[in-house]
Amino acid sequence: MGRGLRAVLALGLLLLRLAQANFAPYFFANGVGSTNGNMALFSLPEDTPVGSHVYTLNGTDPEGDPISYHISFDPSTRSVFSVDPNFGNITLIEELDREREDEIEAVISISDGLNLVAEKVTILVTDANDEAPRFIQEPYVVQVPEDTPAGSSIAKVHAVDRDTGSGGSVTYFLKTPHSTKFSVDRHSGVLRLQAGATLDYEKAQAHFIAVVAKDGGGRLRGANVALSATTTVTVNVEDVQDMAPVFVGTPYYGYVYEDTLPGSEVLTVIAMDGDRGKPNRVLYSLVNGTDGAFEINETSGAISITQSPARLRREVYELHVQVTEVSSAGTPAAQAMAPVTIRIVNLNNHPPTFYGESGPQNRFQLSMYEHPPQGEILRGLKITVNDSDQGANAKFNLRLVGPGGIFRVVPQTVLNEAQVTIIVENSAAIDFEKFKVLTFKLLAIEVNTPEKFSSTADIMIQLLDTNDNVPKFTSHYYIARIPENAPGGSNVLAVTAVDPDTGPWGEVKYSIYGSGADLFLIHPSSGIIYTQPWANLDAEGTARYNFYVKAEDMEGRYSLAEVFVTLLDVNDHYPQFGKSVQEKTMVLGTPVKIEATDQDAEEPNNLVDYSITHAEPANVFDIDAHTGEIRLKNSIHSLDALHNVTPSGDHTWSLEVQAKDRGSPSFSTTALLKIDIVDTEMLSRNPMAAFLMQTKDNPMKAVGVLAGIMAIIVAITVLISTATFWRNKKSNKVLPVRRVLRKRPSPAPSTSRIEWLKFRRTKAVDKFVLREDPPNENCNNNSLGSAPPPKAPAPPPPPSMAPSMGPAHWMVPTVSGSLAPQQPHPSPKPKAVGRPVQSALVSELRQKFEKKNVHNKAYF
Secondary structure, three states, X not given: OHHXXXXXXXXXXXXXXXXXXXXXXXXXXXXXXXXXXXXXXXXXXXXXXXXXXXXXXXXXXXXXXXXXXXXXXXXXXXXXXXXXXXXXXXXXXXXXXXXXXXXXXXXXXXXXXXXXXXXXXXXXXXXXXXXXXXXXXXXXXXXXXXXXXXXXXXXXXXXXXXXXXXXXOEEEEEOXXXXXXXXXXXXXXXXXXXXXXXXXXXXXXXXXXXXXXXXXXXXXXXXXEOOEEEEEEEEEEEOOOOOOOEEEOOOEEXXXXXXXXXXXXXXXOEEEOOOOOXXXXXXXXXXXXXXXXXXXXXXXXXXXXXXXXXXXXXXXXXXXXXEEEEOOOOOEEEEEEEEEEEEEEOOOOOOXXXXXXXXXXXXXXXXXXXXXXXXXXXXXXXXXXXXXXXXXXXEXXXXXXXXXXXXEEEOOEEEOEEEEEEEEOOOOOOXXXXXXXXXXXXXXXXXXXXXXXXXXXXXXXXXXXXXXXXXXXXXXXXXXEEEOOOOOOOXXXXXXXXXXXXXXXXXXXXXXXXXXXXXXXXXXXXXXXXXXXXXXXXXXXXXXXXXXXXXXXXXXXXXXXXXXXEEEOOOOOOOEEOOOEEEEEEEOOOOEEOOEEOXXXXXXXXXXXXXXXXXXXXXXXXXXXXXXXXXXXXXXXXXXHHHHHOOOOOOEEEEEEEEEEOOOOOOEEEEEXXXXXXXXXXXXXXXXXXHHHXXXXXXXXXXXXHXXXXXHHHHHHHHHHHHHHHHHHHHOOOOOOOOOOXXXXXXXXXXXXXXXXXXXXXXXXXXXXXXXXXXXXXXXXOOOOOOOXXXXXXXXXXXXXXXXXXXXXXXXXXXXXXXXXXXXXXOOOOOOOOOOHHHHHHHHHHHHHHHHHHHOOOOO
16 A cells, blocks of 8 residues: 555656656758758858858757757857857858868857757858969079070970869960960960071070960859969070171271381271170181281281381272181181271371461451341451362361351362351341350361361451441330329439440430320430429329330431320319208208219219218208218108207208318318208199109209100100001092191280299199398308308290180299299280190200200209
8 A cells, every 4th residue: 555655656756757847959950952950061152251141040949948049169260150149140250261261160059048959060161263373483484595496395384273163274375475486385384486486596585475374264252253363484595606707897997107117006807706695706817908018916806017108009908807706616617707998098297277468377357347248258357278288188178166157168178278268148147236256266177087187267356336226115115103293393204215236326315205295304315204394283184194205316216115104193172062052952751962072083082971060950960971961860750840859940951061081181161051841741732843842953854854745745746647647548538738827926025924834723832932032242162151042044935835714823842041922923825826835845945954054053
């Protein structure tokens, strides 16, 4: 009973333990070519980019617990991969190189937290065509005899490519196959001399051959590539004995003079082996033509005379020198021959000699005027040249050494003796201003003699001056600036002209002329220009003058230059108002303008600033300092506000306005301005009054408006007439001819009232006549008193108008002063209408324009 119970308990405990057991995770084995699993038989190309995802570890846990992945490497090797522990993604972190490491061993593991399963895997690194062929045993330098037969092998190149497959196979070819005498075997790399080609040491001692080794190509980073390498094979050509000796410095000529001693060396011939790589020794010998008069040193090639020149029978000897190579064995080899010409010459011991009128002379002098005629002979030079030798030894050439192209010598070749003639060739170059003295050397040098004896004579030509130059100013124009207040006789500037001629011909006389020269004088000798003693310069009248100065020598040769004189403005004018006392009418809210002008010519002297120096009252007006516009202060917007400022209720205000220029020193002028102020409401009720108010300071504006109205009326009349004409023409109607006779209107009686402007009576506008203030005789430019208002111009003659149906009243704009109403007078009736209204308007405008020209002031 107790045993059975214990067995049951043991079995229960065993079952409980089995129920609590945890099984280890494991990898999936997906086989070859799979990119996930346990990396069994996994391979990777060596050109795989670093950072690429190359594989995914994949496994599971029987209990379904979370699993993690790990990868590790031997500590002595590189860590090539990294793994994501959660997803098993394996990434390449080191660059692969199959040629250095063709397989990688790693340990991969999978864990569920309790159990760890590790497996050792081997990753194969597959080849990519990333290695170029590499030549071994470089450099390639070979020695090849020049007599090597065509087709012979002269060298072999070898290149190794560490890639496998087609990428590791190497073929060879020449980089420039058509420009060389060599060829290379495609597979073995053997370099051969091409068929029909020969080497020649004397033409080229070395050849440089570029050989290219190229692999068979393969895949690299997804593309088919073929890699290559280049090496240079240096072929040094070795010389062989295949060339005959060569003479150097041919042809050979020698001269024997009458005083040469026997045994003297005449000349030396030089020969060398044509094979310069390994030259043989050479020996010299005379073959024929010596007649026993000459001998040669067999080793040095020096030819010597064996007899006295006086005993020689011929003048010319033609010798033949033979040179023989001696081989290394001591036997004669190749030979060569060269002719040698030796001439027997009488002694040339007399150089050419120059003679003057008194014997041998080596210095000649002459004085002459500059610029002689072309081809003129220098007759003042008496020169003879002579060489006492005979024959060819007495032949010599003559030439002038010095400034070229000026003179030439005749004759140029002399035999024994000649009279020397020097002729002018370039007259313009014989210039006293350039050369006071011309110096030449007359050279005589032998032509056909080995000594080339020569002699020289100095020729000095003293030039005399003539008047061949025109005075020239140092500038084509001169610019001067002087202040306008310079007193009379002030210096302006000095002009300078130079005449290179000497003496009286070089003296210059100055004069001025031109339209702007009236205020100026010039000193005839010094060229100083100054103002006339009485000259009063004024920049405001004429600011610039220009005239011409003339420089003339004693024979009338001259040149001109232009002078520009600018007057510098001086602040010598006060600003001027049109009137010292002015009257203006200001419409409320609209400024009035006062203007002063400064007659100075330049800024800032003629710039004017305005200011109010005195006002009654002082708190009503502001003035623009630059434009002169006067307006009410911003606080005044109505006549009521104006009355509050001026309790007296007067509508006329007086201002003293100052105009001050910006010159230094500054000048100023004041004017008295009386201003009437009119409300805009009154003007708005009568447009005509508003128009006259606006144009009273500018009557031309009114004239322009009337002219525009008249032009519109004329245009309408022309249009109506044209339309009527074409209508009648189209209807083919013949209208009767009518002659209208009009009686000329009789002139108006002299006592009649002239109507000038007629306005319709309105309730808002009263009738005014002008009452003049008594004149102020003491007003001046700076007066503070009131000035009389301008008188109204006489009204123009009345235009012919239709009879008035009722009494008309005079209405004129207000001006500074008091205005009083006046009863209108009835207008006389015209007897007849003499002309159209348009003619009356034209007459009225014409008369108003004439009145304006007479008074030259605005009509108020």
